[in-house]
Amino acid sequence: MEAKLKNDKSDELRMFFLNFYRFVFTDTKMIMALNITDRCNLKCTHCYWWREEHPPQLDDDAMIALMKEQRKAGKNIALLYGGEPGLRPKIIKAASELFEATVVYTNGMVGFPDIEVTWMVSLDGTREIHDSIRGKGVYDKVMKNIERDTFRKPVVHFTITRQNQHNIEDMLKMVSDNKRIRGIGFSFFTPEQGKHDNGLFIPLDERDKIVDELMELRKTYWRVMGFNKGTANQFRTTGAYSKWNSLEKCTVTKMVDCFNADGTPITCIYGNNADCSRCGCGGIAAYRGAFKSWSPMALFTAAAMVASKKKEA
Template identity: 45%
Template sequence: MIRELGRAVPVIGQLLMKKVAAAAIDITHRCNLRCKHCYWWEQDHPNELDDVQMVRFFRALRGQGLRAAILYGGEPALRPSICKAASEVFDFTLIFTNGTLGFPEIRGGQWILSLDGPRQINDAIRGPGVFDLAVKNLQKATRPPIVHITITQWNEPYLEEFSQEMLGLPVKGIGFSFYTPMHTKIDDELLIPVSKREGVIKRLLALREKYGEQIGFTEAMGRQLLPTAGFHAWNSYERCPVSKGLRCYKANGEPKACTYGDNADCTRCGCAAVVAFRGAFYPPHYETMRLIWGLLSPGFSPKTRNGKGDNGN
């Protein structure tokens, strides 16, 4: 834990100084699902780097001072050896997955499982049987993953039910984003308008009060999502703090504007990374700093309502 903290300090320092500290990399353009809300299928995808080229690319980024990596796809678990290689090159590695291919042991890496609500909602979006398969694999994981849900009109009524179910499983915690539309595709069935976020945010904070740090959402983060508070301080590409500290790449190594691609509608952004960063440091907020530390550190154990994590932290 002390060693992890020592590695985290330079990353946070680089971000505060508005220097690039991390890379978000699509390590594959392939996916075994076709989720209805996914921006991925709205884009053209070039060929991906092969294994040797990808590892060489990782090392080049690390040589430029990038200490952390976030792996996306497609489905990153289709390339488990590349996930492992990233964790050996970078100080911190986060890997997003749909969970259907399991959670291979990645030393120093943190798996993040994307689900879209309880079984009936998740499978309506991701396909029949996906929820049960992901949960089955989750229960066999050697280290608890973080669960992430993108909040949409479809799953918003079920946030309490979903949180209760997930926290009854061996998970590290739950993270939340709001659905971010593309300029090329604005789906009114999915999008919760910025003006309607406040009620959802209050419910997330009530869940935080009930379950403790396993609910990865703080009051400081909530303020960043509200048009009456901090949202308009960052909701353009030019003002986005993540665009300053994070380089994003396609599976062939070419740069792209954002983790959501080149056509994300920043005026309606709901990205958890932005609200966590601004919530933690603008102004400084200890609870949200702990949340970021918990995300980076595989050994971190969040405090529950009894005030202790599994390891007493």
């Protein structure tokens, strides 16, 4: 019995170092990004998703089979999104059992069930702005769910657009005062090639000024902000932005395999037509900001992300 425990421990340690090496030093694809449903329980004004027709999504068995296949192919981390992924709790649960880490991007309307995942809840602003985009009463409903579901604290994901660019500090105050929220991460709106951006996109030179503003706000709200010097540098046109804002150079194409809800592969979570030259993805900026600058915190985060929990694929 003791010998078995020792073997388990050394297997875990071996897996940990192997995963850590792959994550930090290689471009091995360790992440699966999966749209688990095209259905949604909201009709946000800025969203093209609910207006479009989509091919039938994979049923539960087929979707779980796809996840297992990806797990066997070496994926450690699953990013689940939609539509509204919370409408398929069975798939979320299956992912949490298969992968070392699962992150779910949700609108928060069905709450944050007791599943071992990181919940990223999209808020577009404080009550008035959020409701003007997502519908009357939506903000209060989401906040109520955050208060009610105490198993795991969600992280707020705030996509900065023309509609909410002046609401950043109010959002930071709200998150900072709410002990049920872990923190807040930022992206900028990414338009699609050849499509109207509905006036949401903020031109890159103007965006640079918002990046400065975020860094200024960080002096006060650093405890809750998932945005630091490294991230800022990745977004700045005068910084490292040109090193990744194309399909060929982007970390997504090197590290992530993305899939539609019908199981077909796509180039990026934002879709096949996302305009890389105007990308505002906070995840890529944060990842590159951390791992291209080699901060101790980045290495700690990498260690936490790849830590093996000894799961069966």
